[in-house]
Amino acid sequence: MERLDIGTIEEASKMLSGFLFTYDNLERNKQNKNSIDLGALSKIICDNYWTRSKLAIGFNANEVCWRILFEIFSAQSSGRPISVTDISISSDTPCATTIRWLAIMYDNGVVNRMPDRNDRRRIWIELTEIGMSYVTTVLQDLSKRISSTFNR
Known part of the structure; x- marks a missing residue:
């Protein structure tokens, strides 16, 4: 046994x-x-940066501006409203900087500002068709570059 x-x-x-x-x-x-090949990913991000810088937005949009635009796009795409304070927090940008960039974007027709009906201190922000077009162009470029590099 x-x-x-x-x-x-x-x-x-x-x-x-x-x-x-x-x-x-x-x-x-x-x-x-x-x-994934981090070197290839780094190259994609750099190339996408140049795509963003070539867009004729009407003002010099730096990385902070693009972070703000991406936050607004993300909220709008998921169907949730986003306030100036929300944008500032989620983009990790000081409130004064966020307000300054939103004013520039508003003046250039990239965003709309809508006052909150229940709280006059709150302003809701959304991308205009022009703003949506800019962000969509950048994201499609990024998606295309990633797909062509990593889906071989």
């Missing part, structure tokens, strides 16, 4: 080793499939 138990234990041990080996290989394959 001891011999049977030892044989059973050996068999179970071999099976467990096989499972662990298979699982380990699966995990390694997942990691390899999910890893």
